[in-house]
Amino acid sequence: MTAGTSRARIVQFVLAALVALFALKAYELRNSIMMMHTSTRTRFPGFYVRTQPHELGAVRCRNVHGAYVPDARAYSVDPATQQAAQTTDSCEDVRISTLLGIAVISCDPGRVKWNAVMGPLDEPHKRGAVWVLDYKNASAEPYLLALEGFPDAHDFHPLGMSLLELSEKLARLFVVNHRAIGSTVEVADLQKVHGVWRARYVRTLYDTLGTHAANSIQALDRNEVLITNMHVAQKRTPALAYVARTLERLYGPHAKRFAHYLDDERHKKRVRTLESVVGGGWVAHVTFVDAAPASAEENLDTWSMGVEAHAVARRIPFANGIAITPGHRYVVTASTALPGVLLFPVQRWTEQGDPDWQDPAVLGQRIVVPTPFFADNVEVIPPKPAQRIRTNDPLAGAKVVAAGHPSLPDLTDMRHNIGSEEHRGASWAVEIEYTGTDTGDDAPFSADARLGGLPRGWRVRTLMQTDGRPYTYLGRRVEMPTSCGVAWDNTGEGLGTLIVTGLYSPAPLVCQGVYQ
Numbered sequence: 001m002t003a004g005t006s007r008a009r010i011v012q013f014v015l016a017a018l019v020a021l022f023a024l025k026a027y028e029l030r031n032s033i034m035m036m037h038t039s040t041r042t043r044f045p046g047f048y049v050r051t052q053p054h055e056l057g058a059v060r061c062r063n064v065h066g067a068y069v070p071d072a073r074a075y076s077v078d079p080a081t082q083q084a085a086q087t088t089d090s091c092e093d094v095r096i097s098t099l100l101g102i103a104v105i106s107c108d109p110g111r112v113k114w115n116a117v118m119g120p121l122d123e124p125h126k127r128g129a130v131w132v133l134d135y136k137n138a139s140a141e142p143y144l145l146a147l148e149g150f151p152d153a154h155d156f157h158p159l160g161m162s163l164l165e166l167s168e169k170l171a172r173l174f175v176v177n178h179r180a181i182g183s184t185v186e187v188a189d190l191q192k193v194h195g196v197w198r199a200r201y202v203r204t205l206y207d208t209l210g211t212h213a214a215n216s217i218q219a220l221d222r223n224e225v226l227i228t229n230m231h232v233a234q235k236r237t238p239a240l241a242y243v244a245r246t247l248e249r250l251y252g253p254h255a256k257r258f259a260h261y262l263d264d265e266r267h268k269k270r271v272r273t274l275e276s277v278v279g280g281g282w283v284a285h286v287t288f289v290d291a292a293p294a295s296a297e298e299n300l301d302t303w304s305m306g307v308e309a310h311a312v313a314r315r316i317p318f319a320n321g322i323a324i325t326p327g328h329r330y331v332v333t334a335s336t337a338l339p340g341v342l343l344f345p346v347q348r349w350t351e352q353g354d355p356d357w358q359d360p361a362v363l364g365q366r367i368v369v370p371t372p373f374f375a376d377n378v379e380v381i382p383p384k385p386a387q388r389i390r391t392n393d394p395l396a397g398a399k400v401v402a403a404g405h406p407s408l409p410d411l412t413d414m415r416h417n418i419g420s421e422e423h424r425g426a427s428w429a430v431e432i433e434y435t436g437t438d439t440g441d442d443a444p445f446s447a448d449a450r451l452g453g454l455p456r457g458w459r460v461r462t463l464m465q466t467d468g469r470p471y472t473y474l475g476r477r478v479e480m481p482t483s484c485g486v487a488w489d490n491t492g493e494g495l496g497t498l499i500v501t502g503l504y505s506p507a508p509l510v511c512q513g514v515y516q
Contacts, residue, residue: 031450032339035374040407040426040467045444047471047478049464049498049511056496056515061478063507064088066107066131066142073152075110075126086129088142091501091508092159093216093321093377096135096487096494099165102197103133103487103499105142105508106158106175112418112504114157116178116236117215124180127156130173132197135489135497138512147188149201154298155179156186160216160321160377162225168192172222173199176214182206182238182300183214185227185286203292206300208245210286210309212238216322216377218331224287224357226312228319228333231280233262233271242300250282250311276337281319282311283333283344285357313344313363321377321485325398328355331363332400334375341375341402341432343367343394367394369458372450373404373428376484376503381431384491392457393434401463403429403486403500406450411482414468414504424468427483429500435459463488463514464500480509490515 049059068078068085078085089109096103108128113120131142150156157178164172169192177184185205190197205211213229220226232246244259261267275281289306317337324331331344344366348359356362383389383397390397405411410425417423430447436457441447443462454460468481485501496515501508 031370031372032337032374035339035406036408038407039409040445041410041424043445044406044426044465044467046469047466047473048444048462049473050462050514050516052496052513052515057513058474059496059511059513060138061473061509061511062476063478063480064133064141064510065507066144069129069144071127071129073125073127074129075108075113075123086144088131088507090128090504091131091485092503093161093485094487094499094501094508095161095163095379096489096497096499097163097165097171098489098491098494099168100163100171100192101134101136103135103497104145104161104163104173105131105133105499105501106161107131108157110157112415116157116183116234117230118415119235121236124155124157128158129156130158130161130175130199133499133510135499135510136494138495142508143196145190145197145199147186147199147201150186150188151296153296155181158186160214160228162217162219163190164219164222166222172202172219174217174219174225176211176217176227177204178236179298180236181298182242183211184300184303185211185214185217185225187288187290202290203288204303205286205288205307206303207284207286207307207309208242208304209249209311210284210307212242212246213281215320216334218322218324220324220328220357223289224285226322226324226331227284227286228316228322229282229284230318230320230336231272231275233268233275233280235268237262237268238300276318279315279317281316281335283313283316283319283322283331284309285312312357313366316342320375321379321402323378323380323400325380325395326382327396329396330394332378332380334378334402334404336374336376336404338368338370339374339404340368340370341378341400343369345394367455369432369455369460370451371402371404371430371432371460372447373406374408375402376404377486378402379487381488381490390434390436392436395434400432401429401486401488402432403427403483405482405484405503410468411503414481418504421470425482425504426468427464427466427480427500427502428462429464429483429486429498431461431463431488433459433461463498464509464511478509479506481505488514
């Protein structure tokens with residue numbers, strides 16, 4: 001064999017390997033590609049929520065509307081007074097606390113003008129709010145959670161949240177805030193006074209690795225959290241010096257020289273696309289102290305004082321929602337670009353029996369469960385007291401609920417036609433569990449039909465599905481376009497309450513009587 005022939009065969013082998021790798025990646029991303037280019041409005045039902053056995057009664061659904069609360073920096077306008085006011089439009093995340101008996105909901109009606117993830121990037125000075133719903137009261141409406149002590153001049157664009165229960169009347173709330181100058185986390189202590197929950201601002205957290213592209217958050221303790229970061233290249237980029245530090249901490253000292261590429265929209269878009277394919281997102285473990293210098297001005301350096309962070313999981317395509325299973329056995333994250341839910345087993349423990357977050361190998365090999373939509377937020381539902389735990393169930397009887405976007409064209413169409421009842425983005429919320437056997441989904445548009453296969457033993461089953469348009473369900477008008485957050489209390493005490501929020505929805509959807 002001549003040297004030329006040998007080289008030719010090597011080149012052919014390398015090309016064949018590259019083609020095979022490309023084909024494998026294309027196969028992995030086939031759902032993403034389909035959802036990026038096809039509409040689901042003609043294929044989805046007007047409205048579907050999982051039905052229950054007859055003896056459990058009918059499922060009742062309604063949209064919950066918070067009353068207009070005057071706020072000079074709010075985006076919405078109270079039709080009665082024509083004054084700026086907060087309301088429950090465009091809600092991103094929802095978290096339920098069965099102990100506290102409440103759901104907290106993050107809403108930002110100005111998302112149509114300020115969206116640090118998708119754009120546009122106009123009017124960042126307008127702000128959103130967090131709302132509280134006493135969901136165990138079947139007729140309750142949400143009320144605004146006043147953030148006492150939070151500087152009036154500061155931006156507030158709430159996204160992902162987490163609640164740390166301290167007692168039946170005390171809790172700590174963590175809220176991701178997509179400010180104009182960079183993403184931060186707001187920390188507040190909640191207390192129930194005369195039957196109403198109030199919040200006292202504690203401090204703001206910032207870190208070039210921990211909050212660079214923060215999206216969702218999971219509390220571990222009063223001063224310890226996990227935060228998902230979507231990617232390095234953002235639609236809205238912080239000052240170049242901070243981006244350089246992020247690159248250096250993620251990829252080493254030589255990476256910071258490429259920071260200037262992320263200050264140019266043409267390069268940012270290409271890098272963001274690449275990160276979504278190869279996995280540029282990460283999960284950060286963040287610790288902090290309560291005592292921190294207060295700042296009347298928005299200042300990233302001040303907010304970074306007393307904050308430490310490092311990455312505990314990497315290579316996540318568009319890391320989004322995050323939750324943790326009972327006993328802190330698994331960290332669950334949504335991968336929007338994959339799309340799917342990733343389960344990372346905790347495999348390093350301290351002598352005290354806690355996860356050893358300082359160990360670089362604290363999280364093991366991930367389990368990937370695909371979703372039939374671009375997964376946005378997730379929540380973990382603990383097992384019921386008498387529930388039988390299946391052998392080899394990684395979740396030990398818990399379930400994961402996830403919501404997301406089954407069609408990017410429909411989502412984009414709604415974003416460009418806010419107010420239209422025809423141009424709506426579809427919604428989909430599912431329950432993910434380990435059954436040990438292959439069972440299907442009975443929704444009108446089955447998750448099985450879109451996924452085409454799941455890891456053995458796992459089931460993805462629809463909780464709610466709609467084309468996004470208004471619909472009359474059991475005599476009541478309901479709507480839920482562009483679903484992005486979901487929470488569920490499937491107990492009798494919790495009234496079987498399922499709550500779904502929508503990125504551009506006029507109001508959250510609450511369904512009660514969903515027990516199974």
